Amino acid sequence: MENKKIQIFDTTLRDGEQVPGCKLNTKEKVKIAKKLEDLGVDIIEAGFPTSSPGDYQSVEQISKSVSNSIVCALSRAVEKDIELAGNALKNAKRPRIHTGIGTSNCHIRYKFNSTPEKIIEIANLSVKFAKRFVEDVEFYAEDAGRTENEFLAKVCENVIKSGATVINIPDTTGYCLPQEYGEKIRFLKENVKNIHKITLSTHCHNDLGLATANSLFGIINGAQQVECTINGIGERAGNTSLEEIVMIIKQNPHLNLFTNINTKLISSISCLVSDCTGMKVQANKAIVGVNAFSHSSGIHQDGVIKNRETYEIINPEDVGINESSIILTARSGRAALAYRYKKLGYSLNKRSLDLVYSIFLNHADKKKEITDQELKIILNKANLNSKLLHSSRRIINVV
Template sequence: MSKEHVQIFDTTLRDGEQVPGCKLNTTQKLIIAKKLDHLGVDVIEAGFPVSSPGDFESVEAISKLVKNATVCGLTRAVENDIKVAAEALKYAKRPRIHTGIGTSDSHIKFKFNSTREQVLVRAYEAVKYAKSFVEEVEFYAEDAGRTDNEYLARVCEMAIKAGATVLNIPDTTGYCLPSEYGAKIKYLKENVKGIEKAILSCHCHNDLGLATANSIEGVINGARQIECTINGIGERAGNTALEEVVMILKQHPYLNLDTNIKTPELYGISQLVSEQMGVYTQPNKAIVGSNAFAHSSGIHQDGVIKNRETYEIIDPKDVGITESAIVLTARSGRAALAYRAKNIGYELTKLQLDEIYASFLNFADNKKEVDDSDIHRIIETSNLYQQIISA
């Protein structure tokens, strides 16, 4: 069975940049945009053009640079926003305007001091106006996660009627459970008139640590675009992590869903974004964290040395990491010590290993991690050194 394509909409340069202290200049944005285009993302959300002259300049420059991906600019449901975005995107080969409005009762009442009917009109008019500039118009229903499904369906129908080609269903506050978010996408797929004319898109936030799970449930239930960021960076607790959803779809082929992402480029672009934004990536971050393919437990190390697949479901090379790391600590076993010693030139017999291992444990109890220079020191100071090097 041929796999269905899931578009990857990268918003690292827009939503990801909303992290405090992570402002990028135009040069930095261009470096990242070029890498994203090479990575194979379908859409690059380049910024919010009306927000500042600098953001307008960045969106315009990215529009000129990008050769393959659609370039997208964010707006509110405001005519001037839309007009400015269209101007910034005029050089793009495939421009997209991303416009929308809050749809939850909370947003309608407290943010807009408006009514449901007035929001329906504003949604229609915003999409209609954006459509006068570009063919691709994406509509976002902000706080869709807390919008009741029946009203959300009405909003989506209005957006499609006005010409929207993509419907973004954001879990803006990261509140939904995966089952709830999946059911919301399924409801829209089955109840929105004209839904065949538009792609449903997942835009999930990670306030409860569920952004990736919600996005996957969304595509399982009919969405065909995921909005995400490199390393999961973004407002508050962040966004759906691009590398996570891409590898989930790759590692679960029975879902019959796939992306165009060149996965061996993932680690490299993760490092690039971390460096350019000055954001430390946690060691235990899935897929690209420094510990993602590191093993320090003796039982795990022994299994991985014998066969990598005993404790790894992803080949590190598939995401651009050279090899798994066998990290020596006081929890490591003989197999790991022998493996690391062999890598630096020592072939230990079983009896030699037993004696060296006892010295290793004493050393490891006083140091968090034992490196190659420590292994040399342990062996060179042992009674077996001459025997080992003459073997």
């Protein structure tokens, strides 16, 4: 079976920036956009031009700075929004307008005080108006996760007739379970006339910690695009994490999927986004957290030292990290201690290692982590280091 390409739509600069306290200026946005293009992102959602003059300027400048990736601007299903988005994108080599409206009963009733028929009418008009500015128009059915499938299919069929080239099926509130979301995508693939003519996209939020799982089930069931952010940042609990969905695809060839992402650049762009936004990456974050390739348990350390694949399914070099980290704690064993001493230039025989290890445990019980400097202090306490502190690759013997 031929592998299917999944397009990566990055919305770090739009949905990702909606995190409270996470404000990017135009210079920072352009810098990140260029790195996203280097990363291999297919579509960069540059901002929401009608939201502020600064966002309009950012979309305008990114449009001038990016050559290969599609540059996308968000709008509501409002002519003024759409026109501003089109104007901001006028210098983009590959522009896309992303417009849409809520389709769930909750949104129709409480947000718009409207009717299903009126929502379809607005959806059609917004897509047709956007087509005046760009050929590539993406329609989002906001809160599609809670929209009845039959009505959602009707909306999709209508906007396809109106000229939509991409349809986004957002799980806006992170409500869906993976199987439910996957079935929703499959239902649309099987029941919407001319669905094969457009790209079907996932856009999942992480309110229940299921954003990546839902996106995965979406593409397994026929979606061809994933909307995601670097480090999974975004509204409330965040969005699908780009690094997670990309590495799931890379590490599971049986899915018969691929992306254009240069995964070796993942770590560096994760750090860039974290620095620019001020949003620290949690230590245990998959792929990009500082603990993602760190080992402190003696059993795990011993296995990794013998063969990395015993406890790592991803080669750290594949995401731009030089090597795994062996962290020395009270849970570390002799193998890890010997490994770290060897890194410092000391090879200990078994008797020396036993002696040093007993001293090491006394230190480790009082600290969260033992540093290289402390390892040298431990050697001094064991009386093994008096003339060897500056030696390299020496074998230390107990006499």
